[in-house]
Each structure stands twice: as structure tokens, then as C-alpha cells.
Amino acid sequence: MFASVLIDIRKLSRTVIAVALLGCVMVLNGMAEPARAAECPGNPNALGTSRTLVVDPTEHPRIGTMQYRETLPLADHEVVLTFDDGPLPKYSNQVLAILASQCIKATFFEIGEQSKANPEGVRKLAAAGHTIGTHTQHHPLTMNKMPIEKAKQEIDDGIASALAALNGDKSKLAPFFRIPGLMRAVGVENYLASQGIQTWSADFPADDWRHISPQRVYDLAIQRIEAHHKGILLLHDIQPRTVAALPRILATLKERGYRIVHVVPATADRPATPTEPQQWFMHPPSETVAVSRWPRVPNFVYTASKTLPAPVFSDLDWRDAEALDHAQHARIGQPHQALWPQPHVAPIDPASTLSAPAASVFRIPEGESLTLLAARSHANHGVAQVAASAAPRAQALPARQVKGAKKTAHLPPGAAHGKGRPAPQHAEQNADSVHVASLKKRAPRAEAAAIAKRVPD
Numbered sequence: 001m002f003a004s005v006l007i008d009i010r011k012l013s014r015t016v017i018a019v020a021l022l023g024c025v026m027v028l029n030g031m032a033e034p035a036r037a038a039e040c041p042g043n044p045n046a047l048g049t050s051r052t053l054v055v056d057p058t059e060h061p062r063i064g065t066m067q068y069r070e071t072l073p074l075a076d077h078e079v080v081l082t083f084d085d086g087p088l089p090k091y092s093n094q095v096l097a098i099l100a101s102q103c104i105k106a107t108f109f110e111i112g113e114q115s116k117a118n119p120e121g122v123r124k125l126a127a128a129g130h131t132i133g134t135h136t137q138h139h140p141l142t143m144n145k146m147p148i149e150k151a152k153q154e155i156d157d158g159i160a161s162a163l164a165a166l167n168g169d170k171s172k173l174a175p176f177f178r179i180p181g182l183m184r185a186v187g188v189e190n191y192l193a194s195q196g197i198q199t200w201s202a203d204f205p206a207d208d209w210r211h212i213s214p215q216r217v218y219d220l221a222i223q224r225i226e227a228h229h230k231g232i233l234l235l236h237d238i239q240p241r242t243v244a245a246l247p248r249i250l251a252t253l254k255e256r257g258y259r260i261v262h263v264v265p266a267t268a269d270r271p272a273t274p275t276e277p278q279q280w281f282m283h284p285p286s287e288t289v290a291v292s293r294w295p296r297v298p299n300f301v302y303t304a305s306k307t308l309p310a311p312v313f314s315d316l317d318w319r320d321a322e323a324l325d326h327a328q329h330a331r332i333g334q335p336h337q338a339l340w341p342q343p344h345v346a347p348i349d350p351a352s353t354l355s356a357p358a359a360s361v362f363r364i365p366e367g368e369s370l371t372l373l374a375a376r377s378h379a380n381h382g383v384a385q386v387a388a389s390a391a392p393r394a395q396a397l398p399a400r401q402v403k404g405a406k407k408t409a410h411l412p413p414g415a416a417h418g419k420g421r422p423a424p425q426h427a428e429q430n431a432d433s434v435h436v437a438s439l440k441k442r443a444p445r446a447e448a449a450a451i452a453k454r455v456p457d
């Protein structure tokens with residue numbers, strides 16, 4: 001009798017221990033989801049909110065893989081819903097109702113102007129337990145290039161407007177911020193970080209701000225979530241297409257085993273959810289996957305630094321052995337490296353080289369008198385090659401055909417036509433020889449006349 005009672009007690013103990021162990025295993029595996037039916041009265045099939053993630057903005061100031069290295073530390077099949085640009089009562093209230101029907105908590109990034117115009121919409125978010133972040137005062141799409149002071153003003157004013165709508169209750173406003181149009185800028189991000197504000201990008205949008213159908217919004221949302229298996233979805237609660245697509249998006253997420261995570265900021269009495277650094281990456285590196293990493297350059301530590309003396313000019317003397325060696329190479333036409341920049345000299349085209357003139361070209365027939373004149377130009381007073389142009393004309397005028405050849409053959413070219421002045425006297429002294437008369441010895445007036453006659457009639 002006693003023994004059987006003892007056995008029953010042992011069996012009972014085993015059962016209790018087994019049940020307790022099972023419960024521990026379920027908790028450790030994350031299978032112990034909240035009692036959704038209890039949290040979501042009236043909708044036992046609600047998608048619900050699986051857990052609350054507490055994040056410290058100062059530890060992770062920028063999140064969202066669309067733009068940053070880190071994103072929220074989500075587990076596989078966990079999704080965070082975010083809505084921008086509200087509150088706009090007509091559509092924002094519908095979004096709130098849809099989320100409420102599914103007992104889903106999301107994060108809203110509110111525009112300051114909208115908050116001022118619809119402060120009740122901001123208070124509704126707080127009352128429903130959603131997270132409220134900000135999205136500037138006027139939603140400028142130029143945060144990437146506007147002066148930082150103006151950007152700061154946009155950020156600060158947006159926060160002030162949201163706070164005003166919340167009656168100044170800072171505990172209801174999260175230090176979360178999304179840059180309009182995701183037009184990020186380092187200065188803006190640095191300012192936000194300095195204020196302890198977390199910059200939220202996203203992991204995927206659904207393009208619901210574009211003029212596309214609700215079906216397309218649904219397709220893009222599901223396709224992109226499925227491509228990543230987890231992440232932050234960017235939506236807009238001011239768009240009718242989003243209102244139309246949202247119920248189906250949530251239903252599909254439920255069907256496919258996705259879970260919604262609610263994100264809140266850490267506070268003094270609400271510490272951040274413990275995480276490992278690799279959890280903040282969309283695809284954390286695994287020890288089972290080889291990752292190639294370049295070896296880091298070692299940091300050398302120098303015991304002493306010594307500045308070498310500057311070279312003196314004599315060190316640069318080109319007449320050293322190496323320079324001479326180069327020069328020698330250059331002389332025999334071997335390839336060499338120029339010692340200093342040299343002007344490029346184009347090679348001579350052999351085809352353009354003229355053959356040497358025959359000796360007969362220079363022979364002057366007997367009995368002919370010819371005078372070649374050299375003139376100085378007015379411009380430079382140098383010796384010009386007037387003779388080169390004068391000689392053919394002189395040669396074309398056979399001396400024998402001219403009356404008084406001995407007197408006329410030595411005249412300037414124009415004089416043969418009877419228009420020129422008589423040649424200088426010294427040219428007549430030896431009419432059978434070739435004279436090159438320098439105009440240096442001629443009067444300026446005669447020089448001008450000679451030049452004028454070179455112009456074709």
C-alpha cells in the first residue's frame with residue numbers, strides 16, 4: 001500500500017518535471033507566443049504582435065539595409081511595420097483600425113505639419129500603443145543637400161510639433177527619425193546621433209507612394225519580404241492603395257508564418273533587449289561559411305623618428321655616371337628613359353625630302369646679266385630673301401631682248417616694265433656678273449619702291 005502510494009508520487013513528480021521542462025524548451029525556442037486570443041479579443045486568428053524589441057539608439061544610431069550596414073536584430077520570419085507621412089485622418093484612421101483588428105503594433109513616422117493639423121491623430125497612435133517617431137516638419141526631399149542648420153530646424157520642428165500634439169509627454173515620443181525620401185546626408189545623420197536619435201531607413205519598401213495599384217503594393221511587399229525572410233517594411237498610412245493592400249499583406253504574412261515585432265526605445269527603466277552584434281546584420285557571417293578577408297596592414301611602432309636631410313643641389317648633378325650612361329644610350333639611338341622632359345621632335349618624313357639640285361641649275365649662261373636683290377622687310381629689318389622671288393622674274397626677261405641690255409638687266413624687276421627707278425650705280429659696273437645688292441646700302445625711298453613693286457599688279 002505504502003509502496004504503491006510512493007510509486008504514484010514518483011510518477012506525478014516525473015510528470016510535473018516533464019511538463020516544466022517542456023515549458024522551458026518552448027520558451028527557449030521562442031515558441032511560447034503570447035496568448036493572441038486573449039490580447040486580440042474578437043479575432044482568434046489575428047496575426048498579433050509576437051514580441052517587443054527594445055533598442056538603444058545610441059548603440060545603433062542607423063538602421064535599415066536599404067542604406068546602412070545594420071538593421072534591427074530580427075529573427076527569421078520577423079517583420080517590423082512602419083508607416084510614414086501621417087497623420088492624415090481619412091486613411092490613417094483606417095490603417096489604425098486594420099492594425100487594431102490584427103492586434104499589431106507598428107512604428108509611425110509623423111510629419112510635423114500633419115501633427116499640427118491633426119494632433120488627435122498623433123494621440124490616437126499613442127493611445128493604441130504604437131511607437132511614434134518623427135519625419136521632419138515640412139517633409140523636404142532635399143535633406144541630402146540643404147544647409148545643415150536648415151536640416152536641424154526641420155528635425156527639431158518636427159519633434160516639437162509631435163510633442164505638442166502629445167501634450168508635451170516625451171515618454172510617448174520615441175527618438176526615432178526617418179529622413180524624407182530617405183535622402184540621407186552624413187551631416188544630418190551625425191546631428192541625429194548627437195541628439196540620441198536613431199535614423200531609420202528600411203529593409204524594403206512596397207512603392208506605395210507611386211501611382212500603382214493596391215495589388216501591386218501587395219505583390220511588392222510580399223515579394224520583398226519573402227526575398228529577405230525578415231526586416232523593416234516601409235509603408236505610408238496616407239495612401240488609399242496602402243489601406244486597400246494592408247489586410248491582404250497581413251493575411252499572407254500570417255499564412256506564411258511571419259511574425260510582427262513591435263520596436264520601442266530603451267529608457268532608464270526599460271533596458272534594451274540583449275542582442276549580439278551579428279544580429280544587427282541582415283545576413284550575419286556564419287562560422288560555417290568561409291569569408292575572405294584581406295589581412296590587415298600591421299601597425300608598425302617606430303622607436304624613433306628621424307628626418308632625413310634634404311638633398312643639396314650638387315646631388316642633382318646630371319653629370320653622374322648614370323646620367324652619362326643615359327646620354328651615351330641616347331647618342332647611339334638606343335631606347336632610353338629621358339632624364340628630364342624633352343620636347344617631342346617629329347621624325348622627318350623621307351618622302352618629303354627633296355633631291356639635291358643639279359649643278360646646272362646654278363649655271364649662269366654666258367652674256368647674261370642678272371642682279372639679285374636682297375631686301376630688308378619693313379617689319380623686322382632683317383634680310384629677307386627677296387632675291388628668291390626676284391630672280392625668276394629677272395631670268396624670265398632675256399637680257400638680249402631688252403634694248404640696252406647692259407643697262408636694263410640689272411634693274412629691279414619692276415624696272416623692266418618701265419615703271420621702276422634706275423638701279424644703283426654700282427650695279428652697272430659689272431653687268432655680266434651676278435650682284436646681290438644689299439638694300440642696307442640703298443636709300444630708304446628706293447627700298448620702299450622696290451618693295452612696292454613686289455606686289456603683283
Ligand SMILES: [Zn+2]
Pocket residue numbers: 084085135139180181
Ligand atoms: Zn515621407
